[in-house]
Amino acid sequence: MSESPKGEMIPVRSPLSAKVGGRFPGIDADAIAKAEAALASLSNNFTQWLEEEITKLEKARQVVHQQGLNAENCERLYISAHDLKGLGTTYEFPIITRLAASLCRLIDEPERRSKAPLLIIDAHIDAIKAAVRANIRDDGHPVGKALAEELEANVNQFLAG
Numbered sequence: 001m002s003e004s005p006k007g008e009m010i011p012v013r014s015p016l017s018a019k020v021g022g023r024f025p026g027i028d029a030d031a032i033a034k035a036e037a038a039l040a041s042l043s044n045n046f047t048q049w050l051e052e053e054i055t056k057l058e059k060a061r062q063v064v065h066q067q068g069l070n071a072e073n074c075e076r077l078y079i080s081a082h083d084l085k086g087l088g089t090t091y092e093f094p095i096i097t098r099l100a101a102s103l104c105r106l107i108d109e110p111e112r113r114s115k116a117p118l119l120i121i122d123a124h125i126d127a128i129k130a131a132v133r134a135n136i137r138d139d140g141h142p143v144g145k146a147l148a149e150e151l152e153a154n155v156n157q158f159l160a161g
Contacts (some may be wrong), residue, residue, distance in 0.1 A: 039090075044092040047132070053087060056080045061125050064118070074113035077121070079105065084128065092144055095131050095144040099124055099151060106155045120154050127151060 057080040064073045074112045081103040088096030103124035105114045130136070136144040 050087065050089055050091045050093060050096070051134060053080070053084050054132060057084060057125055057128065059090075061122065064121070069114045069116065069118070071110065071113070074107055074110070078107050078113070081107070081124075092137060093097070093131065094138045095136055095141070095148065096128055098139060098148050099128050099131065102148065102151045102155050103128075106158065117158060120151070120158060 039118055051059070060073070060077040060080045064077055067073055081100045085100035085104055087092060088098075088100060098110040103121065106120060106124070107116050131144060131147070134143070139148050
């Protein structure tokens with residue numbers, strides 16, 4: 001007959017549970033409602049702010065066309081695209097978030113930026129501008145979906161080498 005091992009279990013208190021009393025405080029529904037109301041009150045400005053961000057992206061593109069895809073110019077282009085990636089959905093244009101994310105993916109690695117095809121960069125920027133102009137807000141729109149899928153396929157092909 002084998003004897004079962006003997007031992008003693010010592011429960012260890014988690015440092016986090018000791019700090020918060022073992023439970024996280026509830027989310028303040030009033031604070032969320034206030035934040036949503038504040039965002040809604042600003043929504044009248046979203047289109048203008050979005051157009052300002054697109055203008056920055058367009059200026060960065062023009063510099064790239066004039067001076068080439070050097071490190072500084074590509075960084076400016078990447079930052080503008082990254083800003084749009086973060087703001088598109090906030091400004092009620094999730095398609096812009098998707099398109100800008102695709103552009104960011106194309107030029108996110110500094111070593112690869114100088115090799116990125118200008119044609120694909122331009123296509124992304126033109127698609128972003130067209131989405132706002134035609135009020136294509138998400139990829140539920142057939143044109144928005146087709147644009148996003150085609151651009152993403154081009155980026156995938158370029159990245160695959």
